[in-house]
Amino acid sequence: MDLHSVLDWLQHTGWAVGLKQSDFMFPLVEGSHILSLSFSVGMVMILDMRLLRISFRSQRVSLMMQQLMPWTLTGFGVMMVTGLLLFAAQAVKVYGNTFFRIKVILMVLAGLNALYYQLKYYPKMAEWEQGSTPVGARIIAVLSLVFWFGVIACGRTMAYEL
Numbered sequence: 001m002d003l004h005s006v007l008d009w010l011q012h013t014g015w016a017v018g019l020k021q022s023d024f025m026f027p028l029v030e031g032s033h034i035l036s037l038s039f040s041v042g043m044v045m046i047l048d049m050r051l052l053r054i055s056f057r058s059q060r061v062s063l064m065m066q067q068l069m070p071w072t073l074t075g076f077g078v079m080m081v082t083g084l085l086l087f088a089a090q091a092v093k094v095y096g097n098t099f100f101r102i103k104v105i106l107m108v109l110a111g112l113n114a115l116y117y118q119l120k121y122y123p124k125m126a127e128w129e130q131g132s133t134p135v136g137a138r139i140i141a142v143l144s145l146v147f148w149f150g151v152i153a154c155g156r157t158m159a160y161e162l
């Protein structure tokens, strides 16, 4: 069974057809997908702006991370689940959409960028968080803002083409 057949089977499962045709469920899932943006990407952007010392300068980065992380992770969880449901509802079309593919690549890059921060800068945050942010961590913050802006722009653009 090739990938196209799997995607075709997926979008023809009873629940995927039901979701696609429902005047209530599809907007609910899509609305949740968009709303969870503020809890996921929104919180990440607040942290990025703190790292760049644009806002919340007097707040400790570690404390902000500790308080925002549960919201961020919950937001990403909802984003992924609703995203996968939206994907399943029109799998063949979405998979073939160029902006969807760029969006996925940018999401992976944003994830690797965050992972690099966690490995390199997170463990030693106590040494620098009261003063200026290391250049490397600033670059990570700028890249994060660029990647997430790209993910959102691609998400919006792909929706026009489905």
Ligand code: HEM
Residues within 6 Å of the ligand: 030, 033, 034, 037, 040, 041, 076, 079, 080, 082, 083, 084, 086, 087, 094, 107, 151, 152, 153, 155, 156, 157, 158, 159, 162
């Ligand atoms: C944090 C990660 C994500 C962000 C920031 C994001 C953002 C967006 C945005 C802004 C839209 C446009 C909604 C509209 O204008 O109507 C969208 C739509 C969509 N997203 Fe995501 N998304 C994310 C993750 C995912 C994932 C993981 C998937 C699936 C694997 C996915 C699948 C979709 C689909 C299929 C649509 C189009 C729905 C439609 O209008 O038919 N998204 N996304």
